[in-house]
Amino acid sequence: MSETQKHTLSCLVENQFGVLVRIAGLISARGFNIDSLSVSTTEDPTVSRMTIVVEADPIKLEQVKNQLNRLIDVIDVKELKENAFFDRELLLAKVQAKDDRHGELASILKPFDAKIADKYNGLVVIEATGNSGTLDRLVDQLRAFGISTLVRTGRVALER
Amino acid sequence: MSQRLKGAKILVDCLEREGVEVAFGIPGGANLPTFDAVNQSTKIKLILTVHEQGAAHMADGYARASGKVGVCLATSGPGATNLVTGLGTAYMDSVPMVALTGQVRTSVIGNDAFQEGDTIGITRPVTKHSYLVKDVKDMARIVREAFTIARTGRPGPVLIDLPVDTTVNEADYTWPETVAIRGYKVQAEPPISLDAIRAAADAINKSKKPILYVGAGVIHSGAAAELIELAHKAHIPVTTTLLGLGAFPETDALSLGMLGMHGFEYTNYAVAQCDCLIGVGARFDDRVTGKPDEFARNAKKIHIDVDPSSINKTVVVDYPVVGDVKRVLRELIKLVQPLDTKDWVGIIADMKKKFPLIYREKHKVLPQYIIQQISEATNGNAVIATGVGQHQMWAAQFYQFNKPRSMITSGGFGTMGFGLPAAIGAQFARPNDVVWDIDGDGSFQMTAQELATAAQHKLPVKVAIMNNQHHGMVRQWQDLFYEGRHAASRLNPVDFVKLAEANHCVGIRVEEKEDVRKAIDRAMSINDKPTVIEFMVEQAENVWPMIAPGKAHDQLLGTYEQLSKEGGQPQRRRAQADEESKLSLG
Ligand SMILES: Cc1ncc(C[n+]2csc(CCOP(=O)(O)OP(=O)(O)O)c2C)c(N)n1
Numbered sequence: 001m002s003e004t005q006k007h008t009l010s011c012l013v014e015n016q017f018g019v020l021v022r023i024a025g026l027i028s029a030r031g032f033n034i035d036s037l038s039v040s041t042t043e044d045p046t047v048s049r050m051t052i053v054v055e056a057d058p059i060k061l062e063q064v065k066n067q068l069n070r071l072i073d074v075i076d077v078k079e080l081k082e083n084a085f086f087d088r089e090l091l092l093a094k095v096q097a098k099d100d101r102h103g104e105l106a107s108i109l110k111p112f113d114a115k116i117a118d119k120y121n122g123l124v125v126i127e128a129t130g131n132s133g134t135l136d137r138l139v140d141q142l143r144a145f146g147i148s149t150l151v152r153t154g155r156v157a158l159e160r
Numbered sequence: 161m162s163q164r165l166k167g168a169k170i171l172v173d174c175l176e177r178e179g180v181e182v183a184f185g186i187p188g189g190a191n192l193p194t195f196d197a198v199n200q201s202t203k204i205k206l207i208l209t210v211h212e213q214g215a216a217h218m219a220d221g222y223a224r225a226s227g228k229v230g231v232c233l234a235t236s237g238p239g240a241t242n243l244v245t246g247l248g249t250a251y252m253d254s255v256p257m258v259a260l261t262g263q264v265r266t267s268v269i270g271n272d273a274f275q276e277g278d279t280i281g282i283t284r285p286v287t288k289h290s291y292l293v294k295d296v297k298d299m300a301r302i303v304r305e306a307f308t309i310a311r312t313g314r315p316g317p318v319l320i321d322l323p324v325d326t327t328v329n330e331a332d333y334t335w336p337e338t339v340a341i342r343g344y345k346v347q348a349e350p351p352i353s354l355d356a357i358r359a360a361a362d363a364i365n366k367s368k369k370p371i372l373y374v375g376a377g378v379i380h381s382g383a384a385a386e387l388i389e390l391a392h393k394a395h396i397p398v399t400t401t402l403l404g405l406g407a408f409p410e411t412d413a414l415s416l417g418m419l420g421m422h423g424f425e426y427t428n429y430a431v432a433q434c435d436c437l438i439g440v441g442a443r444f445d446d447r448v449t450g451k452p453d454e455f456a457r458n459a460k461k462i463h464i465d466v467d468p469s470s471i472n473k474t475v476v477v478d479y480p481v482v483g484d485v486k487r488v489l490r491e492l493i494k495l496v497q498p499l500d501t502k503d504w505v506g507i508i509a510d511m512k513k514k515f516p517l518i519y520r521e522k523h524k525v526l527p528q529y530i531i532q533q534i535s536e537a538t539n540g541n542a543v544i545a546t547g548v549g550q551h552q553m554w555a556a557q558f559y560q561f562n563k564p565r566s567m568i569t570s571g572g573f574g575t576m577g578f579g580l581p582a583a584i585g586a587q588f589a590r591p592n593d594v595v596w597d598i599d600g601d602g603s604f605q606m607t608a609q610e611l612a613t614a615a616q617h618k619l620p621v622k623v624a625i626m627n628n629q630h631h632g633m634v635r636q637w638q639d640l641f642y643e644g645r646h647a648a649s650r651l652n653p654v655d656f657v658k659l660a661e662a663n664h665c666v667g668i669r670v671e672e673k674e675d676v677r678k679a680i681d682r683a684m685s686i687n688d689k690p691t692v693i694e695f696m697v698e699q700a701e702n703v704w705p706m707i708a709p710g711k712a713h714d715q716l717l718g719t720y721e722q723l724s725k726e727g728g729q730p731q732r733r734r735a736q737a738d739e740e741s742k743l744s745l746g
Pocket of ligand 1: 547548549550551552574575576577599600601602603604626628630631632633634
């Protein structure tokens, strides 16, 4: 088996019902796990952009790209190569932190430009944006506090 | 000029403009308006089938025999699900088809209404594309797009799901002359790279032992003439896949017949030895390659295909060329030189003499002999449909195909029950040609009810059932790989003569070898109804040679050497005499 790696695919698709399931179905039918997938409309309201992160070896990935291109509703498929794109993700995390630990928390959040978005019942909701690697590091540091719930939007990316 | 019309009328006008002459199907609640409108068309013949699977295979057989888009119709729910096997069959073999399914009213979709099924969802993996018409205003555009997608690029089946209200509601209608599908432009006509073609031509020009490995893509793109020109100009022997049979005349001195699991022994040896393999409209299917790493292991590999996703899928090639096969071959012909392949052709001719097809007669008639007789009686000019199994492989081996669109068989999906309805569809497409269904007793019974359809339309389809009272191919594998334990592969005897007669067809039973040709000739003389010949054949006969699954091309079972020791008789194929002496190929 050749090595698998994470790859980011950026697909322009028709903004129509049923497109998401065609794409997800095609990828899963080939045995790939979708790491993340985000969809939204673009500057052209009839077109959506899907940013898909999958783990695959290069040969299989090439096949998936070709197969995606075969879908009639797919207008364009691009693989975004490392360093050739700009990406962001949004993270929300519920963390246990009594008032007396807020200072400590703030010092962790600062380098990440993250902020406390909400507070209740000894829980703090943290909001952060960044690329996936940065957010991974933030999550590692927050674990010390006990993360009760974590949600991430998945990668959105633009080619440079 | 726009007109205000009901959805079903718009649909029918669009079908007529796409050149639809015949549509196969079964009506039901959700598609009655559609049937009513198609029925009023003077241009489209509406054929009621017995089962929707039959309708799908008929549309498929019609498409394969004619090159036009086949059309089938079914109602919602169970009608649509009955089409699924037929869609899968067409999808795997890239056959242009449009399936029109009824659906419940748009307002109740998702409510588990009577006969509601998620047809789009169920058929998504077996269609090239599908549409749900949500508004009658979209009807014309969708039908136009569906036909375009079905017939262009790599062809395939497209499904249109028609909620009943979209067929009865009215809309302003003008036929859309042009089609603009932005995600499809490149696929419909992939730009060809002259650099890639030049590189491929260089590889061919440098080769000493080239082989053309040809699939159905040549037939789909209408490139048989270009293939012959290329082979003759550069003196390259040609082998075809099961679905490529007929793309190159098998009487041509350069023809190597079929390769692969049950291909000819010498052909597989030749492929194992070649130094340049030129794949044309073939997809390196595992039934062809055996063990992919070992497939033509010494050869530089070229792959010409309209579908980029077929390239490097199972076998990594040296020279990929994306593009319509016909266009690419035209360019390639200009760039290849007449090669000196005399030595190579000589080696192959020797192997052809040494390792011909072979069989040994036992007590009962052999299917191989019967198929040879059909081949002779029809001069290789009939349209042959088949089921799936041993008889299918024997048809591929012992019928000599000379023209494109003469072998109609389910290759990729391997669908038993395909033969009879496909033959019916083919006969509708080509009323003046002789159409035979060479079938097995197992496969035939899966769709035998369509005899009634054939009889109703007085189609002179001829059915040759190789009755071995087994799922023969399964029985063969059980003997080879499961120590002879026949788990559910024996079929209960059925009186096929009575079955034929019950359906208003002529039924003939043949037990003796000397009656084979008489029965075939009699069937050939009947022009106003179907004929079913039940041949009571040897039950324990196996298809040889065979590359066992996962094995390489030169590791064969049932070789000529083995079978000749057991008393087998070699079987020679016809070749054009003059060409034969010129090139001294067998
Ligand atoms: C719909 C379907 N079911 C099962 C199979 C598996 N299968 C492949 S060949 C075969 C036996 C075919 O028997 P028959 O049609 O009598 O042909 P024979 O091999 O005896 O010539 C079976 C069951 C199949 N290909 N298609």
